[in-house]
Amino acid sequence: MARPVQYNTKVKMVEIPEGYSGEGFYATNFDKAIGLARKNSIWPLPFATSCCGIEFMATMAATYDLARFGAERMAFTPRQCDLLMVMGTISKKMGPVVRQVYLQMAEPRWVMAVGACASSGGIFDTYSVLQGIDQVIPVDVYVPGCPPRPEGIIDGFMKIQELVGNESLRRRNSDKYKELMESYGIR
Numbered sequence: 124m125a126r127p128v129q130y131n132t133k134v135k136m137v138e139i140p141e142g143y144s145g146e147g148f149y150a151t152n153f154d155k156a157i158g159l160a161r162k163n164s165i166w167p168l169p170f171a172t173s174c175c176g177i178e179f180m181a182t183m184a185a186t187y188d189l190a191r192f193g194a195e196r197m198a199f200t201p202r203q204c205d206l207l208m209v210m211g212t213i214s215k216k217m218g219p220v221v222r223q224v225y226l227q228m229a230e231p232r233w234v235m236a237v238g239a240c241a242s243s244g245g246i247f248d249t250y251s252v253l254q255g256i257d258q259v260i261p262v263d264v265y266v267p268g269c270p271p272r273p274e275g276i277i278d279g280f281m282k283i284q285e286l287v288g289n290e291s292l293r294r295r296n297s298d299k300y301k302e303l304m305e306s307y308g309i310r
């Protein structure tokens with residue numbers, strides 16, 4: 124006799140976006156359908172320069188397992204990624220490199236500053252350290268902590284998912300977004 128299939132009830136299914144449904148149909152708007160796909164298939168680019176990078180390794184490993192969020196596909200080529208995760212102290216010399224990596228990513232792209240150093244320079248208020256990566260590129264989510272625990276990184280990642288899922292498809296063409304880019308000298 125075939126064994127009954129046992130489903131893991133602890134596994135949370137992806138939420139269905141708001142819409143209309145009836146017998147045999149379901150309708151929602153295009154923004155929400157694209158947002159749903161994007162937020163559950165983010166490809167991160169880890170830009171790790173110091174200790175926060177080690178916390179990120181723990182975040183990727185089995186106990187915390189970022190793959191559960193559909194984000195297990197790390198890549199070190201900006202052209203394949205849509206989330207830049209900057210983790211660690213960024214020196215002023217490294218600033219243009221972070222910026223170049225950001226510029227090589229295709230739109231839509233998002234940025235997470237992980238930890239005190241990436242967010243504000245952290246404890247390194249010195250002549251050589253960039254006092255936050257938002258001096259060279261726009262940042263979507265800041266994760267506090269020195270270092271943040273993996274739970275903190277996951278929390279930041281979920282905030283990014285929220286932004287990705289709710290972003291209008293027109294945002295990147297809006298005047299406000301263009302202004303933001305121009306304020307960083309990016310066209």
Ligand code: SF4
Nearest residue numbers: 174175239240269270
């Ligand atoms: S925030 Fe703290 S743990 Fe993270 S890179 Fe800076 S010094 Fe290291």
